[in-house]
Every structure is written in C-alpha cells, then in structure tokens.
Amino acid sequence: MAAALRLAAVARDSPAAASRLGRERASLCAAARPGGQCCARSGLVLRCQGGAAAAAATLKKGEAADGVAAAAGFTVVMKFGGSSLASATRMREVADLILSFPEETPVVVLSAMGKTTNNLLLAGEKAVSCGAPKASEIDELAVIKELHLRTIDELGLDSSIVSGFLDELEQLLKGVAMMKELTLRTRDYLVSFGECMSTRIFSAYLNKLGKKARQYDAFDLGFITTDDFTNADILEATYPAVAKRLHGDWIDDPAIPIVTGFLGKGWKSCAVTTLGRGGSDLTATTIGKALGLREIQVWKDVDGVLTCDPNIYANAVPVPYLTFDEAAELAYFGAQVLHPQSMRPAREGGIPVRVKNSYNRHAPGTVITKTRDMRKSILTSIVLKSNITMLDIVSTRMLGQYGFLAKVFSIFEDLGISVDSVATSEVSISLTLDPSKLWSRELIQQELDHVVEELEKIAVVHLLQHRSIISLIGNVQRSSLILEKAFNVLRRNGVNVQMISQGASKVNISLVVNDSEAKQCVQALHSAFFENGFLSEVEEADLAPNGAPVLVSSNGAINGN
Ligand SMILES: Nc1ncnc2c1ncn2[C@@H]1O[C@H](COP(=O)(O)OP(=O)(O)O)[C@@H](O)[C@H]1O
Numbered sequence: 167m168a169a170a171l172r173l174a175a176v177a178r179d180s181p182a183a184a185s186r187l188g189r190e191r192a193s194l195c196a197a198a199r200p201g202g203q204c205c206a207r208s209g210l211v212l213r214c215q216g217g218a219a220a221a222a223a224t225l226k227k228g229e230a231a232d233g234v235a236a237a238a239g240f241t242v243v244m245k246f247g248g249s250s251l252a253s254a255t256r257m258r259e260v261a262d263l264i265l266s267f268p269e270e271t272p273v274v275v276l277s278a279m280g281k282t283t284n285n286l287l288l289a290g291e292k293a294v295s296c297g298a299p300k301a302s303e304i305d306e307l308a309v310i311k312e313l314h315l316r317t318i319d320e321l322g323l324d325s326s327i328v329s330g331f332l333d334e335l336e337q338l339l340k341g342v343a344m345m346k347e348l349t350l351r352t353r354d355y356l357v358s359f360g361e362c363m364s365t366r367i368f369s370a371y372l373n374k375l376g377k378k379a380r381q382y383d384a385f386d387l388g389f390i391t392t393d394d395f396t397n398a399d400i401l402e403a404t405y406p407a408v409a410k411r412l413h414g415d416w417i418d419d420p421a422i423p424i425v426t427g428f429l430g431k432g433w434k435s436c437a438v439t440t441l442g443r444g445g446s447d448l449t450a451t452t453i454g455k456a457l458g459l460r461e462i463q464v465w466k467d468v469d470g471v472l473t474c475d476p477n478i479y480a481n482a483v484p485v486p487y488l489t490f491d492e493a494a495e496l497a498y499f500g501a502q503v504l505h506p507q508s509m510r511p512a513r514e515g516g517i518p519v520r521v522k523n524s525y526n527r528h529a530p531g532t533v534i535t536k537t538r539d540m541r542k543s544i545l546t547s548i549v550l551k552s553n554i555t556m557l558d559i560v561s562t563r564m565l566g567q568y569g570f571l572a573k574v575f576s577i578f579e580d581l582g583i584s585v586d587s588v589a590t591s592e593v594s595i596s597l598t599l600d601p602s603k604l605w606s607r608e609l610i611q612q613e614l615d616h617v618v619e620e621l622e623k624i625a626v627v628h629l630l631q632h633r634s635i636i637s638l639i640g641n642v643q644r645s646s647l648i649l650e651k652a653f654n655v656l657r658r659n660g661v662n663v664q665m666i667s668q669g670a671s672k673v674n675i676s677l678v679v680n681d682s683e684a685k686q687c688v689q690a691l692h693s694a695f696f697e698n699g700f701l702s703e704v705e706e707a708d709l710a711p712n713g714a715p716v717l718v719s720s721n722g723a724i725n726g727n
C-alpha cells in the first residue's frame with residue numbers, strides 16, 4: 167500500500183519518474199497482489215492492495231504496450247455509448263455487431279444504458295431535499311430499476327446480476343437524503359452504478375451466447391486518476407497497469423474484456439472518480455494507447471462526426487476524415503460527439519480513432535488520424551457553444567502592458583476559471599468563459615461577480631452574458647477565404663460579430679455572437695459552406711490550369727505543382 171501511494175504521488179508530479187519507480191517496484195507489486203486483483207469495491211472507498219498505481223509496471227511505455235497487444239491478441243477497442251445501449255434490443259444488436267467481426271479480438275468499453283447517468287444525477291439531486299422516507303419513491307430510481315430489470319429479463323439473464331446494485335443504490339439515496347447533501351465525491355460514486363450495471367449485464371449476455379467475456383470495473387483495472395471528482399484526469403501510471411492486468415488475465419484465461427467507461431480511482435482518496443460527462447470515449451482511447459492497438463472505435467448514434475450538431479441543423483453530413491487536432495478542438499468547443507480530452511491518448515499513441523454508427527454499421531463513419539491531406543480542405547465542421555459569458559476588460563493603465571495581461575490571467579487562475587477564447591490589444595482583453603468549467607459545474611453568478619470585482623481593481627470591466635461561440639473548424643491556412651465567406655453570410659443575416667479569435671491551433675476560428683442569433687447563424691453558415699457547392703467550386707478554382715492541384719505548403723505559401 168505504501169508503495170502504491172508513493173508511486174501514485176510520483177505519478178502525479180512526474181510521470182517519467184513514476185514509470186521508473188514502477189519498473190523498480192514491479193516484483194514487489196506482483197507479490198502484493200495475490201490473484202492479480204488490485205482493488206476491491208468497498209463502499210465509497212476502494213481498498214488498495216498493492217495499489218493499482220504501483221502495480222503499474224513492469225512494462226516500459228510504448229514498446230511494452232505493443233508487446234502486450236500482440237501477446238494477448240487484442241486488436242481494437244470498441245466503445246459503445248449510452249445511445250447504443252438503450253434497451254435489451256440494442257444490447258442484442260451490439261453483441262451481434264461485435265460478433266460480426268470474428269477477425270477482431272476487441273476490448274469492449276461501455277457507458278451506462280440510455281439516460282441512466284442523467285437519471286442517477288437527478289435522483290441524487292432529489293434525494294438531497296426529499297427526506298429519507300421518500301428517497302425510495304424517487305421517480306428516477308424507479309425508472310433505473312425498471313430499465314435494468316426489464317433488460318435482464320428480456321435477455322434471459324438472472325436478476326441477481328444487478329439486484330445487489332439496485333439495493334445499494336436505494337440505500338445510497340437514503341443516505342444522501344439523511345445527510346441532505348450530495349458531495350462531488352458521492353455524486354461520482356452514485357453515477358458509477360450505471361456503468362457497473364451495464365457492463366455486468368452485457369458481459370453475462372455474451373457469456374450466455376457462448377462468447378467468453380469478463381467484466382471489469384475501470385477502478386479495479388488500473389485507471390488511476392487525480393482526485394478531481396466529476397472531472398478527474400487520468401494519470402500516466404494507468405497505461406502500464408491496464409496493459410499488465412488485461413494481458414495477464416488473457417494469458418491465464420482468454421475472454422473478451424468488458425470495461426466500464428467513464429470511471430477511475432482517485433490516487434489519493436482511492437474513491438471512485440469520473441472523467442467528466444461523455445468520459446467513456448477517454449476510457450476507450452486510454453485502453454487503445456495502453457495496449458498499442460491497431461484502432462479505437464467509438465460507436466455512436468450518428469454516422470460519424472458531422473458538419474454540425476444534427477440537433478441544430480438536420481442537413482449536417484458526415485465528415486470522412488479529421489486530424490486529432492481538429493477533433494480535439496471540435497470537442498473542446500462544444501461538439502458533444504467526443505469527450506474533449508479523449509483525443510490525447512490516441513494522438514500520443516498514434517492510434518487511429520474511428521467514429522461509427524451502431525444503428526447503421528455499414529456507414530463509413532469518420533476516421534481521425536494524426537495528419538490528413540489538407541490540400542483540398544477548407545471548412546470541416548461548425549460547432550456551437552451556447553450560453554457563454556464574455557468579458558471586455560480595458561486596462562486603467564495602472565500596470566504596464568505585460569503586467570496587465572499577466573495580472574488578468576492570474577486572477578482567472580486563482581479562481582480556477584477556464585478561459586475559452588481570447589482577443590487582445592495593448593490595453594484591452596476580450597475573452598470568453600467556459601460556463602461548465604470543463605463540464606463539472608455551472609459558473610454561478612456569485613463567482614462571476616467575484617471575478618469582476620477582482621478585475622475592477624486594474625480595469626474597467628463589461629460582463630456580457632448569453633453569448634455563443636461559433637467555431638469554424640477547418641484549414642486556417644485558408645482563413646481569408648473562410649472569413650470572407652463567413653462574414654458575407656453574417657452580414658446578409660444582419661449579425662454583428664462581437665469577438666473573433668483565431669487560435670494558434672491553426673484549425674479553429676471562433677466568432678462570438680448573441681445567443682438569440684446563434685442557431686440561425688450556424689444554419690446559414692452551414693448552407694453557404696456545405697450545401698451550395700461552394701467547397702467544390704473553390705476546389706476547382708484551386709486547380710492549376712494543367713489540372714494539377716495547387717499545393718499549400720506548411721507555411722501557407724501556395725505553390726503550383
Ligand atoms: N458535430 C457533431 N457530429 C455528430 N454528432 C454531434 C455533433 N455535435 C453534437 N452531436 C451529438 O452527439 C451525439 C452523439 O454523442 P453522445 O450522445 O455522447 O454519444 P454516445 O452516448 O453514444 O457516446 C449525437 O447524437 C448528436 O446529437
């Protein structure tokens with residue numbers, strides 16, 4: 167245990183040192199984990215036996231990961247989200263889909279069934295104020311029970327697979343009701359029931375079909391995270407720990423791993439953590455990197471990443487190819503389809519991510535890789551993030567230019583508030599604030615008032631709420647063309663842009679407009695860029711007279727070929 171915690175501590179501060187220490191500890195840890203079981207679920211805290219972090223690692227990063235995948239025969243990760251697992255029928259279809267790839271040996275990552283995570287959160291919120299005697303009667307608890315028991319029944323499985331969880335869930339809600347509080351730590355424990363149940367049901371079903379499967383809770387498998395409940399970060403020690411465990415179990419007794427998405431274990435608290443909403447995508451890419459797999463597949467309810475959110479505009483169409491940078495930017499700026507951090511492990515491991523539709527398995531989907539041919543690329547996707555707050559901060563010139571910028575950003579750092587987009591001049595800064603502070607909680611009025619109060623010590627501040635960021639994800643080497651077209655569209659629609667920011671990422675131009683105009687802007691921009699032959703017209707115009715493509719070099723210079 168001491169070894170575990172020491173390694174976890176080092177892992178946070180210095181992943182490289184942790185990896186070194188992990189190798190030194192390998193034999194010790196192996197001895198400390200009888201039966202290879204590193205942790206057991208025990209109420210809110212997971213007991214550490216030898217420590218998942220410590221266990222980390224006999225294996226050298228990268229090279230070992232490849233060896234592990236090859237030895238164990240794993241080829242792909244297949245992640246299925248809640249929308250793919252909404253009912254017994256859907257579970258059958260997902261099982262059928264997995265079995266339709268007999269040439270693959272997948273690691274399967276699952277989210278909670280359908281809307282279970284939302285229902286668990288709502289049940290928790292209600293429990294805070296309903297009083298202990300009423301906790302058993304919370305509607306969402308009934309919905310969760312009914313869904314899971316019906317699914318078990320329809321799949322012909324034994325209700326004991328989930329009955330213990332459902333009883334414990336009810337007890338937990340009673341506990342919340344008695345305490346009249348729902349801490350972030352308890353919230354994470356509460357929502358973990360969703361993934362814990364879906365994976366157990368699915369694993370039992372595959373076994374019933376004669377396909378040997380083994381269920382894993384990510385917090386027992388080696389997912390070590392920071393203790394930032396509701397929005398934890400995965401620590402480096404996770405990779406070798408996960409690889410070692412999956413590899414070892416496969417060698418002992420081959421079975422398809424069915425892993426809970428979204429969950430981890432806090433390195434200090436040893437409690438269940440979650441990776442932020444939609445975090446199962448990150449679980450999948452982490453496993454992909456840990457095992458050095460050929461491909462990471464994330465199966466959704468749409469035909470891939472689309473040119474815009476289909477809920478905003480039904481004419482959205484799939485984007486066939488994206489780079490990791492484009493996908494990360496798209497996710498960060500609000501496209502719900504991918505978790506904002508999920509591209510990092512895939513990029514680091516150089517593993518392609520394929521976004522596919524579990525309802526339409528033959529659609530090609532979107533392939534996300536490190537690089538792609540950008541010669542013809544102009545605009546890839548339009549993303550909308552609504553309800554953001556914008557601040558206009560004009561220096562009172564009490565500080566010099568450098569001092570001013572530094573002071574402004576140190577205020578945000580001290581208050582733990584993340585900034586999305588920034589535009590600066592010598593004495594003024596316009597910036598937008600992430601309303602959900604990276605998914606975890608709403609930025610409340612009190613916090614905003616506090617920011618303004620601090621900033622007013624050095625500047626005149628205007629707080630502008632109910633704004634939206636429209637992000638144009640594309641080839642910023644063609645920014646003049648994109649902006650010319652975009653501003654034409656916006657002018658025709660009578661929309662004034664209140665801030666514009668072209669990030670160093672080279673894939674994103676952000677425009678801030680009023681919330682009330684935002685959806686209409688996205689629709690108009692989508693029509694202009696994607697539906698009127700504009701992109702193909704530009705492509706044709708870009709062809710040199712002899713028909714050879716014009717090459718755009720990395721510094722943006724255009725060379726005829
Ligand atoms: N640009 C986009 N491309 C595809 N889907 C998007 C986009 N923006 C938002 N979405 C939404 O994301 C949903 C898929 O993501 P998500 O619900 O997290 O899937 P899952 O639960 O299966 O992992 C789609 O149903 C769609 O409504």
Ligand SMILES: N[C@@H](CC(=O)OP(=O)(O)O)C(=O)O
Nearest residue numbers: 247248277283443444445446
């Ligand atoms: N169940 C979690 C984690 C997740 O990734 O879900 P999904 O894959 O359905 O977006 C959530 O709803 O946030």
